[in-house]
Amino acid sequence: MLSGKANPHMIEGFLKVGLKDDTFPIFFPIVLILLCSLLRMWQRDSKDRTVLQSTPAAAIDMLPPAAYSDNPSTSFAAKFVHTSINKNRCSINRVLWTPTGRRLITGSQSGEFTLWNGQSFNFEMILQAHDQAIRSMVWSHNDNWMVSGDDGGSIKYWQNNMNNVKANKSAHKESVRDLSFCRTDLKFCSCSDDTTVKVWDFARCQEERSLSGHGWDVKSVDWHPTKSLLVSGGKDNLVKLWDAKTGKELCSFHGHKNTVLCVKWNQNGNWVLTASKDQIIKLYDIRAMKELESFRGHRKDVTGN
Structure with a gap:
């Protein structure tokens, strides 16, 4: 035995x-x-x-993939599967899976949502969601709501069945570049080319505070996994930390030499990963408030992480 x-x-x-x-x-x-x-x-x-x-x-x-948390390379999708082409050919600015993982939603330059079947790769529905190009889309943590933003500064709420239930057409003065929910889904944040980061009350779709400090377009924002902390990055090459409750700027990181295109917290919220037009990815430890590592190797802009 x-x-x-x-x-x-x-x-x-x-x-x-x-x-x-x-x-x-x-x-x-x-x-x-x-x-x-x-x-x-x-x-x-x-x-x-x-x-x-x-x-x-x-x-x-x-x-x-969850079994190999120490080795992310096992989760890379390395096999090409299929190409799907919309009837109205235009740029796709955002791609998002539905919470069930059965469908894919694309947000286009023409302001349309297209729903694609995740198994057959056929489109199921085309919806004129916004009047201008869609720039940001995010699902709430409870998977019941999707919030989207466009080039005109509008923010809209969507249910699972793609019903539009609320809209704020004057949320920002310029393009809404990114959106992120807090852990409880009671609030969310947005960032825009109008140089601001805003915190919103989700139920009322009402602005609670506007965070000013970036000197140029703000390209990305992310809400901390457990705390009232926001991280943002923008065209002024800066990464900034904010207190979401008071609206106070806590810290700025000056490591990048070009536009910061994407910022993300890690799962426990101790680290921030940033991607930039300078072709570098940087890892920051917010406990020590310092840069831990720079990852070089990209030959073009790093647009996501």
Whole structure:
């Protein structure tokens, strides 16, 4: 009998003996499951995890991406699947999955939402959502609402069935570049080419405060996973931290040499990742208020992270 203290050498020996027996292939799937569970018990941490071989046969051993949090490279989509073309050919500015993952929503330069079937890749519906080009789209954390923004400064609320229930046509004076919800979904923030970041009461669709401090267009904003902190980046090459409750600017990072196009918190909210037109990705630790690392390698603008 195998014990919970089994290690790879014991398993290898067991397989060698078992393969000599003609009846072994019949029970192989059951034995494989047992051996895998024992191997996981033996593993101390990610360093002891079995390395996946780069062959089609290794697909049976692959676990979901969440199992490889220490190795994000296993989650890369490396296989081209399909191209879908809209009837009205124009630039696609935003792409977003529905919460169920069954459909894809694209926001276009013409102000249209197009819903695509995630399995057949056919379009299911075209909706004239905005009067001007759509620039930002985000789902609430409870997956019940989507908020979108356009080039004219309008912000609109959408239900799961794509019904438009609210609209604020004068939310910003210029293009709404990014949107982000707080963890409770009671508030959300927006940023715009009018140089401001705004905090909104979601239920009333009413502005609570406007944060001024960027000297040029603000291209990206993200709400902290657990706290009332915002991070923003803009055309003035700056990354700024804000207190969402008071509207006070807490800190500015001057590391980038060109427009900051995207800013994101990590899951526990200790780090901020920034992407810029200077072709560099930077990682900041907000506990120490300093840059941890710069990632170089892109040959063109880094537009997302």
